[in-house]
Amino acid sequence: MDAQLxxxxxxxxxxxxxxxxxxxxxxxxxxxxxxxRRDPGSVSTIDPTVSVRRIEELDTLQDEIDVLILCGGSxxxxxxxxxxxxxxxxxxxxxxxxxxxxxxxxxxxxxxRAAETxxxxxxxxxxxxxxxQRLYGEAILPQGETYTFWGRGLSQGHSDAIRRVPxxxxxxxxxxxxxxxxxxxxxxxxxxxxxxxxxxxxxxVVLEDGADQDAVREAIVTMPDYFEPYDTTVHIVSxxxxxxxxxxxxxxxxxxxxxxxxxxxxQTVEFxxxxxxxxxxxxxxxxxxxxxxxxxxxxGDHGAKTPFDIAPGLLSPKSPExxxxxxx
Amino acid sequence: MDAQLxxxxxxxxxxxxxxxxxxxxxxxxxxxxxxxRRDPGSVSTIDPTVSVRRIEELDTLQDEIDVLILCGGSxxxxxxxxxxxxxxxxxxxxxxxxxxxxxxxxxxxxxxRAAETxxxxxxxxxxxxxxxQRLYGEAILPQGETYTFWGRGLSQGHSDAIRRVPxxxxxxxxxxxxxxxxxxxxxxxxxxxxxxxxxxxxxxVVLEDGADQDAVREAIVTMPDYFEPYDTTVHIVSxxxxxxxxxxxxxxxxxxxxxxxxxxxxQTVEFxxxxxxxxxxxxxxxxxxxxxxxxxxxxGDHGAKTPFDIAPGLLSPKSPExxxxxxx
Numbered sequence: 001m002d003a004q005l006x007x008x009x010x011x012x013x014x015x016x017x018x019x020x021x022x023x024x025x026x027x028x029x030x031x032x033x034x035x036x037r038r039d040p041g042s043v044s045t046i047d048p049t050v051s052v053r054r055i056e057e058l059d060t061l062q063d064e065i066d067v068l069i070l071c072g073g074s075x076x077x078x079x080x081x082x083x084x085x086x087x088x089x090x091x092x093x094x095x096x097x098x099x100x101x102x103x104x105x106x107x108x109x110x111x112x113r114a115a116e117t118x119x120x121x122x123x124x125x126x127x128x129x130x131x132x133q134r135l136y137g138e139a140i141l142p143q144g145e146t147y148t149f150w151g152r153g154l155s156q157g158h159s160d161a162i163r164r165v166p167x168x169x170x171x172x173x174x175x176x177x178x179x180x181x182x183x184x185x186x187x188x189x190x191x192x193x194x195x196x197x198x199x200x201x202x203x204x205v206v207l208e209d210g211a212d213q214d215a216v217r218e219a220i221v222t223m224p225d226y227f228e229p230y231d232t233t234v235h236i237v238s239x240x241x242x243x244x245x246x247x248x249x250x251x252x253x254x255x256x257x258x259x260x261x262x263x264x265x266x267q268t269v270e271f272x273x274x275x276x277x278x279x280x281x282x283x284x285x286x287x288x289x290x291x292x293x294x295x296x297x298x299x300g301d302h303g304a305k306t307p308f309d310i311a312p313g314l315l316s317p318k319s320p321e322x323x324x325x326x327x328x
Numbered sequence: 329m330d331a332q333l334x335x336x337x338x339x340x341x342x343x344x345x346x347x348x349x350x351x352x353x354x355x356x357x358x359x360x361x362x363x364x365r366r367d368p369g370s371v372s373t374i375d376p377t378v379s380v381r382r383i384e385e386l387d388t389l390q391d392e393i394d395v396l397i398l399c400g401g402s403x404x405x406x407x408x409x410x411x412x413x414x415x416x417x418x419x420x421x422x423x424x425x426x427x428x429x430x431x432x433x434x435x436x437x438x439x440x441r442a443a444e445t446x447x448x449x450x451x452x453x454x455x456x457x458x459x460x461q462r463l464y465g466e467a468i469l470p471q472g473e474t475y476t477f478w479g480r481g482l483s484q485g486h487s488d489a490i491r492r493v494p495x496x497x498x499x500x501x502x503x504x505x506x507x508x509x510x511x512x513x514x515x516x517x518x519x520x521x522x523x524x525x526x527x528x529x530x531x532x533v534v535l536e537d538g539a540d541q542d543a544v545r546e547a548i549v550t551m552p553d554y555f556e557p558y559d560t561t562v563h564i565v566s567x568x569x570x571x572x573x574x575x576x577x578x579x580x581x582x583x584x585x586x587x588x589x590x591x592x593x594x595q596t597v598e599f600x601x602x603x604x605x606x607x608x609x610x611x612x613x614x615x616x617x618x619x620x621x622x623x624x625x626x627x628g629d630h631g632a633k634t635p636f637d638i639a640p641g642l643l644s645p646k647s648p649e650x651x652x653x654x655x656x
Binding site for chain 1 (some may be wrong): 615
């Protein structure tokens with residue numbers, strides 16, 4: 001890139017903080033500011049010199065920002081924010097409600113085309129990098145099956161469910177790919193597997209004083225939908241242990257394409273993410289796609305885009321010549 | 329795609345055969361013919377109804393072929409053929425001499441721009457899919473190291489070296505990623521590793537009558553450059569065993585990005601190929617990129633391209649809408 005890319009962060013939870021960290025590792029980008037719906041005085045950025053402003057102040061900053069990175073949630077923030085902001089800025093989001101992607105794309109595309117901005121939606125890792133692997137696998141090896149396994153990773157929804165069980169003071173839940181299911185897929189068996197076949201669940205629980213360990217365990221493993229259909233393990237731990245060993249937000253998973261290219265000739269493509277911080281990784285993906293959004297916008301390629309539409313080279317700060325010489 | 333893509337295969341060794349097999353799995357493509365420098369009567373295609381013609385006959389077929397898939401070797405065929413044919417057709421190759429990619433790109437680009445064709449070079453898996461993983465890993469996680477391991481795979485050059493050892497009747501060599509090196513990389517140690525640190529070598533050898541097993545073993549493991557620097561294992565096998573268990577052309581490997589996104593927070597991205605047939609897999613990649621070449625050519629995006637320049641969605645027969653709904 002010739003000039004510094006000027007980036008704004010919209011929303012400052014775990015994801016926004018991850019974007020701030022990632023921008024510091026990308027010398028071709030400058031953070032213009034964090035924009036929030038909260039009282040700016042209540043927001044502490046990692047670098048205390050970062051400007052924090054009300055989101056309304058974006059109204060006057062169209063000429064000072066190249067790309068906004070949207071760090072809100074997919075449930076209620078992004079369906080509103082992405083189209084509204086794409087009407088004024090090039091943007092990147094990590095919208096991850098798979099079933100609602102077509103309508104989100106349509107709303108963002110209309111806004112971005114009208115405003116001649118570029119809006120990259122559904123970056124991150126699933127949707128995002130996992131989607132890319134599913135696409136490459138299927139396009140290259142049409143005779144096969146694709147399997148997505150999630151974990152080992154902290155599941156917020158299942159952790160919340162544990163904490164609602166009577167007698168539970170605190171707890172976390174990890175989703176874990178089933179060793180058995182992974183082995184069958186890697187062996188080329190191409191089994192039919194549901195989400196419950198592919199995963200097991202592991203819980204670390206702190207009991208309330210006087211709670212009955214067996215009753216808590218039973219209440220968890222028999223909970224319909226959340227745990228009953230799965231092979232679930234419950235570990236009772238101390239509050240200290242929970243704080244020491246389970247404070248992170250790990251996640252990850254696998255995408256495996258198991259295919260054949262002729263009778264009896266198996267070809268297996270496997271992609272794995274092992275992430276110690278899910279939000280910091282997702283943030284890093286957003287930042288790379290912000291670079292692509294800026295380049296597409298400059299080249300006049302407007303409208304909504306997904307990772308499927310972005311040539312990989314656009315993510316890198318290196319020139320095409322350097323990429324060919326160093327990485328091809 | 330609306331109309332069938334009309335494909336020609338240039339060169340009919342293992343790779344060309346793999347392309348013929350792959351085309352049969354892609355219903356949006358039609359094989360127009362195989363073009364060869366040999367006597368067409370001496371070439372037996374898998375499907376005996378395929379038209380086999382002399383390469384010179386391409387001169388009259390510009391309006392009947394959308395993309396030529398070039399299946400020659402990188403040493404002497406492709407440096408001549410790709411620019412020459414890109415001057416008349418959109419083409420795809422798997423040029424894999426890493427150090428000569430910049431000059432190959434320049435020659436092909438000049439020819440393709442002048443002729444308004446689209447030429448995708450260096451597809452396959454390394455260069456190709458492995459290159460893409462190196463790029464995505466580095467662009468998303470700038471603070472880290474990327475490791476490429478090859479194998480378990482048959483190495484033609486090392487197999488040839490074994491066969492030149494006195495007393496050896498036949499043999500094959502597999503390059504194997506070192507378990508120890510892989511474990512250190514996955515643990516996030518970010519070790520400095522040379523190619524020899526990362527791989528071990530395993531040989532399966534058939535002795536000539538009366539040959540001294542120990543002398544053969546010693547001659548192999550002490551061979552400079554080829555085996556001496558590596559941890560090498562030599563298995564003496566019968567001719568029957570070699571024919572039964574070692575007739576395939578397996579290959580594959582790993583690309584691992586080991587990185588951090590903040591102090592002490594490790595993020596690991598790992599990509600693995602386990603291929604029972606190296607040429608059939610490479611052929612499958614060429615065919616998917618032929619689809620992209622045709623689309624780029626129709627849209628007026630001419631010149632030389634590499635996998636870095638190709639938006640992933642262009643590889644798939646599915647429409648962008650379907651890809652978003654099904655795979656994102």
